[in-house]
C-alpha cells in the first residue's frame with residue numbers, strides 16, 4: 294500500500310512509497326484512510342528537526358490528524374465496518390508515571406510516551422492503518438470529512454478544561470476571551486469560547502482573507518496588530534502563536550484574576566527585554582496564572598467530538614482550505630498565509 298514516510302532527523306527524506314500492510318501489533322481494528330491533516334509538527338519532522346522511527350526501523354509513517362473508515366472491526370466487535378473513526382495519537386509511557394497510570398497520558402511526567410506519526414509508532418498517512426479499539430474514537434458521521442478536525446480540536450478541548458480548572462480556584466465568571474493567532478488551533482479555540490457564550494476576540498497578523506472572515510462569521514471580533522491595541526481586558530487569553538513578543542504582551546494584557554493559557558510552541562526570536570521581576574510583580578498583585586497545555590487524553594477526545602457536532606458545518610468546512618492527493622503531500626506541507634488547514638486526502642468520504 295501507499296504511504297508517506299520519512300527518515301526522522303534527515304532533511305529531504307520524505308517520500309511516497311509502497312510499504313507492507315499495517316502492522317497487526319498496532320491494533321486489531323483495520324481502517325481505510327480518508328484524510329490526514331497536516332500541521333506544524335509534520336513540517337518540523339519533514340525538515341529533519343523532530344521525530345522518531347519505530348524501534349528497529351529507519352522510517353516513520355507520517356501523520357497524526359486522522360480520519361478513516363473501519364474496514365475490519367476485528368474480534369473485539371466494538372466497531373462496525375463502514376464507521377468513521379479517528380485514532381488517538383499518544384500512548385502512555387511503559388513505566389508508567391502516575392499520570393499515564395490513570396489514563397492522563399497528556400500529562401505524562403517522564404516524557405517516555407509514544408505518539409502515532411511522531412514518536413516511535415507509525416502514523417496515519419497510509420492507505421490503511423490499524424488501531425487498538427481503546428484508542429479509536431467514533432466520529433459523528435454527519436461531519437463527513439470534517440472529522441479530520443477532531444485531533445486539533447482535542448488540543449483546544451484540553452486547554453479549555455485547564456483554564457476552567459484554574460478559574461475555579463476562586464469565584465469566576467469570565468466574560469471575555471482573547472485568542473492570539475488565527476490558525477486552526479486559534480480558530481477552534483475561538484469556536485469553543487463562543488460555544489461557552491463568551492465575548493471572543495481574535496488577534497492575528499493578517500488583515501484580510503479567510504481568517505478575519507471566519508472570526509466574524511463566528512460572531513467574534515477580529516483584530517490585526519498588537520496585543521496592546523485590543524480594546525478589552527480579557528479574563529482569559531489563549532495563546533496560539535508561540536511568538537515571544539506576543540506571549541510577553543499577553544502576560545501583561547490579561548486582566549486581574551486572569552488566566553493566560555499557552556498552546557503555541559515556538560523557539561528563539563528576539564528577547565523581549567522586560568524585567569522578569571516587574572512582570573512577576575504584576576502577576577502577584579493581580580493573582581494571574583500562566584499555564585502551558587499540550588496534547589489531550591480520552592476525555593478531551595470525547596469533548597472535542599461534542600464541540601464539532603455542535604458546530605456549524607459550513608463554518609467548519611471553511612477551515613479546510615486545501616485538499617491534496619498523497620502524491621502532492623509536499624505541496625500540502627507548504628502552507629500559504631491564507632491556508633488554514635490543509636489535508637492529504639486518501640479516499641472519498
Ligand SMILES: [Zn+2]
Pocket residue numbers: 385386389390391392393394398400401402403404405406
Ligand atoms: Zn507518563
